[in-house]
Amino acid sequence: MNPNTTLIGIRGSRYRLDTPALVLDLPALQRNIARMAALAGRHGIGLRPHAKSHKSIEIARLQAQAGALGISCATLGEAEVMVEAGMPGVLITSPVVGANKLRRLIELGCKVSPGQLMVVADHPRNVEELAVLASTLGYRLPVLVDYHAGLHRTGVADAAAAVALAQQISGSDTLLLQGLQAYGGHLQHIHDQQQRAHAAANLCEEVKALVAAIEAAGMPLEIVTGVGTGTHAFDAAAGVFTEMQPGSYLFMDWDYLRALSDAAHPAPFETALFVQGMVVSVNAGEWVTVDAGLKSLATDSGTPEVAYGLQGASRYEFFGDEHGKLIVDAPHRPKLGDHIEFITSHCDPTVNLHGYYHVVDDDTLVDIWPIQARGRI
Amino acid sequence: MNPNTTLIGIRGSRYRLDTPALVLDLPALQRNIARMAALAGRHGIGLRPHAKSHKSIEIARLQAQAGALGISCATLGEAEVMVEAGMPGVLITSPVVGANKLRRLIELGCKVSPGQLMVVADHPRNVEELAVLASTLGYRLPVLVDYHAGLHRTGVADAAAAVALAQQISGSDTLLLQGLQAYGGHLQHIHDQQQRAHAAANLCEEVKALVAAIEAAGMPLEIVTGVGTGTHAFDAAAGVFTEMQPGSYLFMDWDYLRALSDAAHPAPFETALFVQGMVVSVNAGEWVTVDAGLKSLATDSGTPEVAYGLQGASRYEFFGDEHGKLIVDAPHRPKLGDHIEFITSHCDPTVNLHGYYHVVDDDTLVDIWPIQARGRI
Numbered sequence: 001m002n003p004n005t006t007l008i009g010i011r012g013s014r015y016r017l018d019t020p021a022l023v024l025d026l027p028a029l030q031r032n033i034a035r036m037a038a039l040a041g042r043h044g045i046g047l048r049p050h051a052k053s054h055k056s057i058e059i060a061r062l063q064a065q066a067g068a069l070g071i072s073c074a075t076l077g078e079a080e081v082m083v084e085a086g087m088p089g090v091l092i093t094s095p096v097v098g099a100n101k102l103r104r105l106i107e108l109g110c111k112v113s114p115g116q117l118m119v120v121a122d123h124p125r126n127v128e129e130l131a132v133l134a135s136t137l138g139y140r141l142p143v144l145v146d147y148h149a150g151l152h153r154t155g156v157a158d159a160a161a162a163v164a165l166a167q168q169i170s171g172s173d174t175l176l177l178q179g180l181q182a183y184g185g186h187l188q189h190i191h192d193q194q195q196r197a198h199a200a201a202n203l204c205e206e207v208k209a210l211v212a213a214i215e216a217a218g219m220p221l222e223i224v225t226g227v228g229t230g231t232h233a234f235d236a237a238a239g240v241f242t243e244m245q246p247g248s249y250l251f252m253d254w255d256y257l258r259a260l261s262d263a264a265h266p267a268p269f270e271t272a273l274f275v276q277g278m279v280v281s282v283n284a285g286e287w288v289t290v291d292a293g294l295k296s297l298a299t300d301s302g303t304p305e306v307a308y309g310l311q312g313a314s315r316y317e318f319f320g321d322e323h324g325k326l327i328v329d330a331p332h333r334p335k336l337g338d339h340i341e342f343i344t345s346h347c348d349p350t351v352n353l354h355g356y357y358h359v360v361d362d363d364t365l366v367d368i369w370p371i372q373a374r375g376r377i
Numbered sequence: 378m379n380p381n382t383t384l385i386g387i388r389g390s391r392y393r394l395d396t397p398a399l400v401l402d403l404p405a406l407q408r409n410i411a412r413m414a415a416l417a418g419r420h421g422i423g424l425r426p427h428a429k430s431h432k433s434i435e436i437a438r439l440q441a442q443a444g445a446l447g448i449s450c451a452t453l454g455e456a457e458v459m460v461e462a463g464m465p466g467v468l469i470t471s472p473v474v475g476a477n478k479l480r481r482l483i484e485l486g487c488k489v490s491p492g493q494l495m496v497v498a499d500h501p502r503n504v505e506e507l508a509v510l511a512s513t514l515g516y517r518l519p520v521l522v523d524y525h526a527g528l529h530r531t532g533v534a535d536a537a538a539a540v541a542l543a544q545q546i547s548g549s550d551t552l553l554l555q556g557l558q559a560y561g562g563h564l565q566h567i568h569d570q571q572q573r574a575h576a577a578a579n580l581c582e583e584v585k586a587l588v589a590a591i592e593a594a595g596m597p598l599e600i601v602t603g604v605g606t607g608t609h610a611f612d613a614a615a616g617v618f619t620e621m622q623p624g625s626y627l628f629m630d631w632d633y634l635r636a637l638s639d640a641a642h643p644a645p646f647e648t649a650l651f652v653q654g655m656v657v658s659v660n661a662g663e664w665v666t667v668d669a670g671l672k673s674l675a676t677d678s679g680t681p682e683v684a685y686g687l688q689g690a691s692r693y694e695f696f697g698d699e700h701g702k703l704i705v706d707a708p709h710r711p712k713l714g715d716h717i718e719f720i721t722s723h724c725d726p727t728v729n730l731h732g733y734y735h736v737v738d739d740d741t742l743v744d745i746w747p748i749q750a751r752g753r754i
Contacts, residue, residue, distance in 0.1 A: 003477060004477075016477070018481075019475070074698065075699060094668075094699060094700075095658060097658075097668075097713060100380060104380060122660055123713055148661070152661040152664075153666055154658040154700070155658070157662075161660070279474075280471065280472055280531065281472060281500070281530065283499060283529070283538070284530075284534070285534075287529075289531055291471075294677050295725075295726055295752075296754050299676050300695065319530050320530060320562060322452060322471060323471075337474055337475050349671055349698060352672050352730070353729070353730075375731065375732050377397050377672045377673050
């Protein structure tokens with residue numbers, strides 16, 4: 001049992017959590033969900049937010065209540081969690097490859113109504129295997145052609161390959177050509193807004209041409225998906241994508257906070273995710289040691305920054321698996337046992353390190369949500 | 378259920394795992410355990426290996442069968458898992474701070490025989506709180522003075538503070554002064570063997586003087602602990618420590634492989650831990666994409682390297698949460714669905730990303746072990 005359970009509902013409990021603890025500011029989360037839903041509504045574009053960020057059934061439900069079409073998943077494991085929870089409209093945004101996973105995919109497809117589970121593909125052999133296995137489903141499995149979008153992580157290599165793969169899918173008795181995916185993951189984190197807008201516009205033009213090429217070959221595309229938190233505002237306005245799959249707007253790590261704000265404008269979403277640590281050693285001269293290290297905070301995009309619990313300037317450095325070094329000017333040095341909250345540099349892998357969201361409203365712990373798809377890599 | 382369960386015992390199953398999968402080479406693990414136990418035996422030094430690396434009851438039991446005194450734990454959560462599994466001789470190697478954790482510590486102490494749960498401390502207020510709470514135990518809680526060892530992560534600041542804290546512990550009716558801890562974590566990863574030997578020797582001299590100072594004040598120390606995989610050979614021979622707490626020797630990530638080998642000598646332990654991924658996209662010109670990214674491989678100490686499944690030179694780059702970019706010369710480019718195993722740069726946080734060890738003997742999956750203390754941060 002989570003040792004913080006007894007604190008639920010007690011005023012001031014937020015800063016008495018057993019640490020390290022992942023903290024989710026519920027009102028901020030709800031405002032972020034509402035803002036993205038409103039923006040999508042204004043532009044008449046659909047929203048199928050990405051579960052890879054939150055890995056949580058509770059959060060997926062909040063997004064659905066705000067009008068989301070369904071939920072995007074990076075992995076089959078995430079999709080299994082979402083389907084088991086009854087989430088409709090599940091899209092798996094990476095190709096599902098190999099006999100083991102294809103078998104699991106079809107088993108999952110047997111549990112949903114037709115159209116409620118969709119998958120992307122980028123290779124003729126994969127489509128061939130999908131087509132054979134999908135024959136046991138009793139309905140045509142919806143497949144989206146995955147386009148590289150300049151990232152070349154997954155996706156077909158060019159327009160000709162996209163058209164050919166679309167034809168292969170269309171021509172199958174067991175598959176349904178549902179649409180196109182073009183996710184420009186590398187564009188999302190460009191900090192310069194003009195550069196990011198320009199790159200997003202270029203991709204939109206490319207996708208528009210690609211859709212035209214596929215449709216000109218007699219294959220209409222119901223869904224054109226992609227779009228992350230970084231380019232959402234440009235892409236929603238461009239009218240090329242029919243839906244978006246952002247994830248990080250929920251939480252706003254500091255990398256996205258910087259990318260989406262400038263001197264004149266704050267970011268359109270606010271930070272709702274924190275990692276709370278405690279000061280566990282105070283004997284060093286220049287720093288104190290906190291109990292949040294590289295097993296509770298992602299290391300791939302930089303060091304975390306202090307959000308709450310400390311006055312004055314400070315700098316965090318990773319200090320091993322379980323600890324962080326917090327360098328603070330002497331007048332503001334915290335005491336043994338003080339609780340301090342950090343903003344992570346990268347929300348998705350940070351969430352994946354934790355078992356629970358500690359859901360807070362102001363200074364009160366109001367709920368604890370398990371992170372059901374944690375580690376479903 | 379782990380989808381690989383059906384493969385247990387089938388010849389050749391190792392390279393057909395549902396990926397990404399953490400793979401543990403059981404014979405290599407057993408050889409590493411036996412080698413460290415033999416070295417400790419030769420030098421007459423005890424071994425209380427560190428569970429923070431493996432977080433596994435099964436591995437702790439193998440270490441105990443090879444003569445370990447017990448198990449070291451970085452966190453109270455790890456200690457709870459080990460105590461629940463019936464492991465004796467549990468030492469918590471970081472101070473346990475704050476009312477919540479101290480309450481859990483005492484609850485845990487109620488479940489073990491006297492002496493089977495020990496904790497370190499580095500601050501008078503923490504010792505004061507421990508002394509009050511330990512009164513409910515019915516035995517004196519063994520406490521070790523934690524010394525900074527040059528790392529200054531946790532630990533008392535100097536010899537005077539060490540003696541004073543030892544006196545405070547000794548003077549308590551509810552605590553037992555059990556010994557001293559001096560863990561030089563920063564020395565373990567020095568790649569130059571001579572520099573590492575020199576640094577270890579310096580720390581040994583410092584610890585020797587510290588033990589003498591505490592014992593001269595009339596307080597004998599039964600345990601003097603510290604020592605990691607990097608300095609184990611020097612420290613075992615030096616005769617200052619009574620026991621060692623290495624962890625990574627079990628697995629040997631590539632950072633430790635390099636540190637412990639040189640042109641003339643291979644490392645005394647062999648790599649037993651791998652992450653298996655699969656090629657999931659092959660459309661890019663210069664690389665293929667595998668399904669092992671920064672949610673399955675630690676990023677803090679560098680990129681992983683290919684161990685099995687690929688001929689020729691290759692280079693891995695992180696390619697997002699779920700993917701890796703594997704740059705390979707054209708003649709050796711792997712095919713869609715090929716399985717490739719990687720050696721991580723840092724074993725401890727990599728293990729913490731996974732739910733299971735896939736235990737293999739040669740090319741056969743022989744067992745699946747849950748990582749019970751995963752995420753017990």
